[in-house]
Amino acid sequence: xGGQFHKQTYVKTRVAIMAARLMPEAVRDDLxxxxxxxxxxxxxxxxxxxxxxxxxxxxxxxxRAMIQSLTFDYSVLLRPFTGAERQxxxxxxxxxxxxxxxxxxxxxxxxxxxxxxxxQLHELPPSITLxxxxxxxxxxxxxxxxxxxxxxxxxxxxxxxxxxxxxxxxFSLDATxxxxxxxxxxxxxxxxxPQDREGLREVIGTLIDHQNLLWLLRYRFAYGLxxxxxxxxxxxxxxxxxxxxxxxxxxxxxxxxxxxxxxPSLHRWLEGAExxxxxxxxxxxxxxxxxxxxxKQSPSGVAQALAYLVLREMDLxxxxxxxxxxxxxxxxxxxxxxxxxxxxxEENWA
Amino acid sequence: xxxxLAMKHVRLQLLTDELPHASLVLAxxxxxxxxxxxxxxxxxxxxxxxxxxxxxxxxxxxxDKILRHIPLDSPLKLHDIHEIxxxxxxxxxxxxxxxxxxxxxxEEETRRLREQERAVRxxxxxxxxxxxxxxxxxxxxxxxxxxxxxxxxAPRHNIPQLRDALALAGFFLFEFxxxxxxxxxxxxxxxxxxxxxxxxxxxxxGFSALELPPELNDEPERVRDELAGRLxxxxxxxxxxxxxxxxxxxxxxxxxxxxxxTLAMAEPFVQLETAIRxxxxxxxxxxxxxxxxxxxxxxxxxxRLDQPFVLLARDPEPNERSEVPTALLRNRLLxxxxxxxxxxxxxxxxxxxxxxxxxxxxxxxxxxxxxxIGHGLLIALAGWHWRGKLYGFAPFVIGNGLSATLxxxxxxxxxxxxxxxxxxxxxxxxxxxxxxSVALAWGVGFLVLISLVxxxxxxxxxxxxxxxxxxxxxxxxxxxxSLLTGLYRVLEGQGFGIGPALLLIGSIVAxxxxxxxxxxxxxxxxxxxxxxxxxxxxxxxxxxxxSFLRVAAFSLNHVALAIAVFTLxxxxxxxxxxxxxxxxxxxxxxxxxxxxxxQVLRLEYYEGxxxxxxxDGKEFRPLRLAGSEAD
Numbered sequence: 001x002g003g004q005f006h007k008q009t010y011v012k013t014r015v016a017i018m019a020a021r022l023m024p025e026a027v028r029d030d031l032x033x034x035x036x037x038x039x040x041x042x043x044x045x046x047x048x049x050x051x052x053x054x055x056x057x058x059x060x061x062x063x064r065a066m067i068q069s070l071t072f073d074y075s076v077l078l079r080p081f082t083g084a085e086r087q088x089x090x091x092x093x094x095x096x097x098x099x100x101x102x103x104x105x106x107x108x109x110x111x112x113x114x115x116x117x118x119x120q121l122h123e124l125p126p127s128i129t130l131x132x133x134x135x136x137x138x139x140x141x142x143x144x145x146x147x148x149x150x151x152x153x154x155x156x157x158x159x160x161x162x163x164x165x166x167x168x169x170x171f172s173l174d175a176t177x178x179x180x181x182x183x184x185x186x187x188x189x190x191x192x193x194p195q196d197r198e199g200l201r202e203v204i205g206t207l208i209d210h211q212n213l214l215w216l217l218r219y220r221f222a223y224g225l226x227x228x229x230x231x232x233x234x235x236x237x238x239x240x241x242x243x244x245x246x247x248x249x250x251x252x253x254x255x256x257x258x259x260x261x262x263x264p265s266l267h268r269w270l271e272g273a274e275x276x277x278x279x280x281x282x283x284x285x286x287x288x289x290x291x292x293x294x295x296k297q298s299p300s301g302v303a304q305a306l307a308y309l310v311l312r313e314m315d316l317x318x319x320x321x322x323x324x325x326x327x328x329x330x331x332x333x334x335x336x337x338x339x340x341x342x343x344x345x346e347e348n349w350a
Numbered sequence: 351x352x353x354x355l356a357m358k359h360v361r362l363q364l365l366t367d368e369l370p371h372a373s374l375v376l377a378x379x380x381x382x383x384x385x386x387x388x389x390x391x392x393x394x395x396x397x398x399x400x401x402x403x404x405x406x407x408x409x410x411x412x413x414d415k416i417l418r419h420i421p422l423d424s425p426l427k428l429h430d431i432h433e434i435x436x437x438x439x440x441x442x443x444x445x446x447x448x449x450x451x452x453x454x455x456x457e458e459e460t461r462r463l464r465e466q467e468r469a470v471r472x473x474x475x476x477x478x479x480x481x482x483x484x485x486x487x488x489x490x491x492x493x494x495x496x497x498x499x500x501x502x503x504a505p506r507h508n509i510p511q512l513r514d515a516l517a518l519a520g521f522f523l524f525e526f527x528x529x530x531x532x533x534x535x536x537x538x539x540x541x542x543x544x545x546x547x548x549x550x551x552x553x554x555x556g557f558s559a560l561e562l563p564p565e566l567n568d569e570p571e572r573v574r575d576e577l578a579g580r581l582x583x584x585x586x587x588x589x590x591x592x593x594x595x596x597x598x599x600x601x602x603x604x605x606x607x608x609x610x611x612t613l614a615m616a617e618p619f620v621q622l623e624t625a626i627r628x629x630x631x632x633x634x635x636x637x638x639x640x641x642x643x644x645x646x647x648x649x650x651x652x653x654r655l656d657q658p659f660v661l662l663a664r665d666p667e668p669n670e671r672s673e674v675p676t677a678l679l680r681n682r683l684l685x686x687x688x689x690x691x692x693x694x695x696x697x698x699x700x701x702x703x704x705x706x707x708x709x710x711x712x713x714x715x716x717x718x719x720x721x722x723i724g725h726g727l728l729i730a731l732a733g734w735h736w737r738g739k740l741y742g743f744a745p746f747v748i749g750n751g752l753s754a755t756l757x758x759x760x761x762x763x764x765x766x767x768x769x770x771x772x773x774x775x776x777x778x779x780x781x782x783x784x785x786x787s788v789a790l791a792w793g794v795g796f797l798v799l800i801s802l803v804x805x806x807x808x809x810x811x812x813x814x815x816x817x818x819x820x821x822x823x824x825x826x827x828x829x830x831x832s833l834l835t836g837l838y839r840v841l842e843g844q845g846f847g848i849g850p851a852l853l854l855i856g857s858i859v860a861x862x863x864x865x866x867x868x869x870x871x872x873x874x875x876x877x878x879x880x881x882x883x884x885x886x887x888x889x890x891x892x893x894x895x896x897s898f899l900r901v902a903a904f905s906l907n908h909v910a911l912a913i914a915v916f917t918l919x920x921x922x923x924x925x926x927x928x929x930x931x932x933x934x935x936x937x938x939x940x941x942x943x944x945x946x947x948x949q950v951l952r953l954e955y956y957e958g959x960x961x962x963x964x965x966d967g968k969e970f971r972p973l974r975l976a977g978s979e980a981d
Contacts, residue, residue, distance in 0.1 A: 137411040139447070143454050146461060155505065158556055172554045183507075226547040232515035232555060247514065 007080050011301030014080075015308050018073060019295060022308070023315045031318065032335035036326040043319060055327050056119070062323050064123050066316040067096065071124075073312055077305040084191040085302040088200060091188050092306060096122050097130045098177050101153060104132075105160045105173065108141035155180055171223065175215065175233040182208055182235045192302065199294050199303025203310055205239025206290045210283040212241050213266070216249060217258070217276045227251045240265045288314060354703050355677040356641040357970070359385070359666055362651070364659040366398055366633045369626060370619045371433040373635075375654045377618035377975040378431065381643040383675050384625030384973065385636040394627030394634050399619055402436050406620045409443040410613055412450045416606065419453045420599035426610055426977030434616040442612045449602055456595045463591070467584050472503055473560050474577050476534050479527045500537040500552070502559040509533055512555045519547055534560075614976045621973055638675050638970070639663070666699065671811055674699035677970035684709055686746035694955055695965015700810040702803050704963060711796065711958070712950055713753040718792075719904035719946045720750075721757025721778075724765035725939050729754060750947075761905070765935050766912025778905045785902040793898025794834060797891065797957065801827045804962035819864040821887065822961045829857035830891040858884060894957045901953075904946055911938050 023031075031039065040049035045065060049058070071093065078089050100121045107117030114136050121132060138144040141164055148157035159176040182204070189200045212234050219225040219233060227250040234246050240263045241249070252258040259270050259279075269286045273279045288311065295307035325335040360382065364372055376382040504512060506528065513523045521539030528534075537552070552559075626635050639647055644663045651659060666674045676699045678688050687709040697703060720726070730751025737744035758764065762773025769777075778785050801822045808817035818824045832853035836846040865880035915934030919927045959965065 134411075137408065139412070139450060139454060142458055146457055149461075155507075155556075158505075159554075162553060162556075226519065226551070228515045228519035228521075228547060229551040229554060231518055232511055232551055234511075236511060243514070247518065250518065 008301045011077070011080055011305060014077065015295070015301070015304045018077070018312075019308055021073075022311050023318075028315075028318060031322045032325075032332045036323065039319075039323060039326060045323075049323075058327055059324055060119070063320060066320050067122055067124070070309070070313055070316055074309060077309065081302060081305075084188065084193075085196060087188045088185070088192060088302060089306065089309070091185050092309065095181060096124050098181055100124070100130060100132060101148075101156060102174060102177060104135050104144065105141070105148075105156075108138065108144045109160070109164050111141075171215075171219070172233065178211060179233070179235050182211075186237055196300040196302050199298035199300040200306060202239060202294050202298070203291050203303065203307050205237070206287055207310070208235045209238040209241045209266070210287055211235060212238055212246065213262075213283065214276065214280055216246075217255065217279060220250065220252075220258075221255055222276070284314070354697065354699060354701075355970075357638050357666060357674050357677070357699065358641045358644050358663040359670075359674075360637055360639050360644065360647070361662045362635040362637075362659060363661075364633055364635070364655065365657045366628045366631050368655055368657050368659075369398060369622075369628075369633055369635075370402075370435065370616070372651070372655060372659075373619040373622050373626075373973065374431065374433055374615060374975065375651060376635075376637075376647075377621075377973040379643075379647060379650055380972050380974050381639050381647060382973050383638045383970050384622050385638060385673070386624045387636075387673065388624065389636065390627055390634060394629045394632075396628045397624055398626055398628040398633060399622075402439065402616070403620045403623075405436065405439045405443050406613065406616050409439060409446050409609070410617075412443070412446040413606075413609060413613055416446065416449055416453050419456060419595060420449075420602065420606060422603070422607060422610065426614060428611060428614060428975065428977040431615060431975070434612055434619075438612060439616055442609045445605065446609055449606070452598055453595075456591060459591050460588070463584050463588050467581065469558065470577055470580050470584065472529065472532070472534070474574075475529060476501065476503075476527060476560055477573065477577075479534065498539055498541045498548075500548075500557075500559060501535070501562060502537070502552075502557050503529075503532045503534050504552075504555055504557045506531050506533050508555045509535070512551075512557070515551055515555075516548070519551070521548060611977070618973050618975060639972075640677060640970075668812060671699055672966075673968070675970035676701075676703075676967045678703055678705060682742070683745045683749075686743045687712065689742070690746075690951070690954075691959075692969070694959050695963065696967040696969045697963050697965070698807075698811065698967035701807040701963055701967065704803070704959065707799075707803070708954055708958070709749075712954060713749045715792075715901055715950045715953065716750040716946060717753030717755075717757040718789075718901055719950065720754045720908060720943060721761040721905055722763045722765065722908065723755050723758030723771065725935070725943070726751050726754030726756070726758050728939060729943065757905075761909075763909065763912075765931075766909070766915060766938065768909065768912075777909075778902070779909045782902070782906055785905060786899055789898050789900075789902035790895060792901060793895045793957075796898065797894060797961075798827065798831070800958050800961045801830075807962055815864075819860060825857045825860045825864075826887050826891070828853055829861065829888065832857065833888070833891075834895075858888075861887060897953060897957050900949055904942075904949065908938070908942060911942060 036049060037046070040046040045062065049062075074089065074093055078086060081089060103120040104117060107120065118136060121136075124130070124132075135144055135147060138147060141160075145157045145161050145164070148154070148160070156173070156177050159173050163173045185204055186201075189197060189204060192200060215233065216230060219230040220227070225233075231246060231250045234250075236243065238246075245263055249258055249261060252261055255274075259267070259273055262270060266286075269282050270279055273282055291307045291310050291314075295304055295311065298304050298307065321338050322335055325338055330338075362372065509523070509525065516523050516537060516539070519539065521537055524536045524538065525533050526536065535557075537548070537557070539548070622635060625637055626633060628634070641663075644661075648661050651661060676697055678691070678696070680688075684705050688705050690712075691697075691704060691708055717726070728751070730748045733740065733744050733747030733751055737748075740747060759771065760773065760775040762768060762771050762777055764770045768779075776784065804822040805817045805824055805827070808814070808820065808823065813820070816823060820826075832850040836850035836854060839845060839847045839850065861884045862880045865883050866876045869876045869879055871879070912934075915931065915938070919930035919934065922930060
């Protein structure tokens with residue numbers, strides 16, 4: 001009992017100290033301003049950015065630095081946890097592994113050169129055991145799928161084979177991968193103690209809601225998928241968009257009506273949004289808001305740790321987008337738009 | 351014997367064209383370990399052979415995959431050793447690609463046949479299950495006027511979501527058989543609605559349709575025969591594919607063997623990695639070689655290389671000691687002990703090689719803890735009998751067995767029977783206190799020896815203050831010995847003694863001052879930590895010494911276990927008596943034998959190694975040419 005109390009205290013103190021690294025809103029809003037060098041100096045990337053690397057190599061190096069930074073925080077936060085709590089965090093970080101699996105399968109299906117595929121892969125920490133090299137060296141997509149069919153990725157491989165053999169749209173593959181990932185994560189969350197479960201579900205449920213809503217809009221209104229198939233591709237057990245809400249929403253036939261019929265907690269943020277890109281940007285803000293609430297208010301150490309990691313990832317992703325844009329010398333207006341921030345020309349809702 | 355081989359840092363400057371050839375020569379000699387540190391990056395800015403390495407990795411990967419289907423009969427033996435040029439590697443890689451294509455097609459075909467077989471078996475199971483259902487199967491066949499029926503299977507975990515999705519399209523899903531991770535289902539719904547929509551949804555959900563034969567209802571026997579026939583055809587196709595693959599394998603064996611040789615000869619150049627740097631036509635290879643091998647290396651290169659080269663060798667510099675690889679003793683008898691040492695770590699270059707010390711002390715302690723002529727001889731015989739299957743550990747097993755036999759003679763113990771053979775030294779249970787004091791004396795001797803090794807290791811790498819005042823240094827050892835002397839004198843009734851007391855106090859003060867000085871913290875913190883750490887040094891030595899009591903405890907335990915077995919045996923008839931004696935001895939042999947091995951290992955690792963060796967050294971791994979005579 002005492003040990004548990006000490007662990008919670010330690011974790012919360014740790015998270016509180018680390019949370020000081022998260023970017024306040026004002027800093028995020030200022031990011032598109034200033035030169036690449038300024039941004040580099042501000043975030044300790046000056047050495048990296050001063051190397052005269054070609055744009056593609058520089059982006060890779062920055063991305064690597066971001067992932068390293070995130071995995072460092074992850075490994076610090078993981079240390080005190082054991083059992084189910086530890087498994088939740090360990091499973092969460094596997095999302096990067098899934099990015100790589102998607103890139104590998106897509107690359108092989110599209111018959112890209114190994115070097116081109118390797119360029120799209122994230123460099124992952126050693127704790128992630130995906131045999132990238134071995135998979136990359138497969139001679140064709142069928143060989144890759146056979147390799148994946150032998151392990152934990154059997155279901156992903158099955159879906160990929162269908163995409164490949166029947167020339168299906170690859171989104172069913174993405175949806176399958178995401179569905180399996182979140183199902184695995186939720187399963188691990190349900191094994192945690194009740195006091196942890198609520199906070200963890202709040203964080204992951206929010207992410208699932210956002211992913212579901214974006215895919216729902218795309219499947220229904222961009223790809224023209226029927227309601228039944230769209231529903232099938234949704235990730236079950238979101239936070240605001242529960243089973244009943246999804247069943248109802250997939251049958252709505254136009255964008256504006258769908259936004260109107262959203263549950264109040266989502267509708268409040270998305271009212272008046274006119275396209276999927278705008279929805280995505282508003283959801284980004286909603287995500288930050290809700291996860292930050294868990295970080296501040298949840299009584300659970302592991303929920304706070306997960307909330308911190310999710311927010312940190314959002315920050316690093318935003319920073320990466322801004323740096324990429326600055327490397328390409330894009331105008332500030334476009335950087336704001338790409339970073340999903342207010343102040344861009346399309347912004348009319350804030 | 352106790353010191354690793356002296357090493358030299360070697361720099362070989364040669365023409366870039368000769369790199370593959372030179373790496374082959376270095377690998378043949380087996381005395382050169384590459385140094386991958388990024389040095390001379392300005393003088394030699396390029397890393398040559400990147401394309402070569404890529405080709406090699408690709409070809410090696412294909413070769414390894416091919417071996418899963420076409421195993422080679424004999425181990426690799428290289429005769430005509432020659433340089434492998436990039437063009438040779440390209441050619442080998444292209445050939446391997448073609449062979450792998452055939453193997454990959456075989457894998458795919460096998461997979462397809464397996465899927466077909468699974469589908470037929472599923473159909474058989476489904477039909478067997480339909481027989482128990484009270485329905486007219488003709489209703490499920492073909493298109494109906496208003497209703498559409500789709501019998502099939504789907505992954506189990508997709509079912510709940512699929513059911514709800516189908517409901518949205520006005521369809522209904524009925525589960526009727528669960529089979530491992532698949533469920534047999536019937537999907538039913540209105541004929542006119544959602545044809546394409548349902549098909550796409552079912553595909554996405556991994557649904558595979560079961561084709562119900564039209565004659566199922568009227569002639570089920572014929573259907574069963576037809577399915578059995580389909581299975582037989584699949585198996586025949588399987589056999590034909592296997593035969594075809596075997597014939598293909600036989601036809602490419604010779605060429606595959608040639609590819610294996612090509613890859614083996616190309617490997618050394620690839621293994622050099624960043625130890626090679628170049629600047630145009632001039633290249634540099636850097637690495638480590640045992641000092642005694644440098645001249646042989648130079649002479650061989652002179653003889654074998656076509657173009658001139660420069661070979662410079664120097665002693666390791668003090669600041670690169672942690673980078674120098676350590677060549678542990680290579681000896682068949684000591685090999686198992688070296689393996690156990692490597693489980694803990696590799697000694698740093700310059701540190702004492704603990705293999706001999708470890709081997710002798712391990713065998714001694716095992717014998718003392720497990721002294722029994724019968725058990726010892728059985729262990730030794732088992733080690734000899736299964737020497738081929740023990741992966742080089744036969745000397746370890748035989749050595750421990752013989753040591754146990756020797757101590758068996760000393761204790762006069764044969765399969766637990768005391769007195770059958772007169773003891774040459776002592777029967778352990780006759781004077782347990784004496785046994786315990788012998789174990790303590792052994793422990794003291796062992797710890798003193800280990801501390802001396804630690805002092806030597808620190809001096810070798812230039813850590814003089816550490817050797818004097820650090821953990822297990824001269825002062826700590828003085829503290830330990832003065833305390834032991836004082837305590838011994840007290841037990842003998844002579845009082846602690848002024849000499850031991852002065853030494854004890856002096857060493858405690860020296861340690862307190864050193865630990866306080868070493869810390870970078872506030873005065874209060876320094877005092878607390880210095881006091882705690884000095885106290886820990888003292889208690890550490892004492893508790894480690896007491897750990898050795900287990901050496902005597904297990905020798906007593908061995909006798910006590912035997913007495914327990916005999917007591918049990920005596921309460922039985924003749925058959926029961928001897929059965930109990932045999933089984934009891936087997937029990938002692940296996941269980942106690944394993945426990946004693948673990949305990950000795952624990953004493954060696956925690957009471958021994960942790961005191962004098964960090965285990966973070968780098969093992970000397972010279973370039974080797976697989977399949978050559980030197981390999």
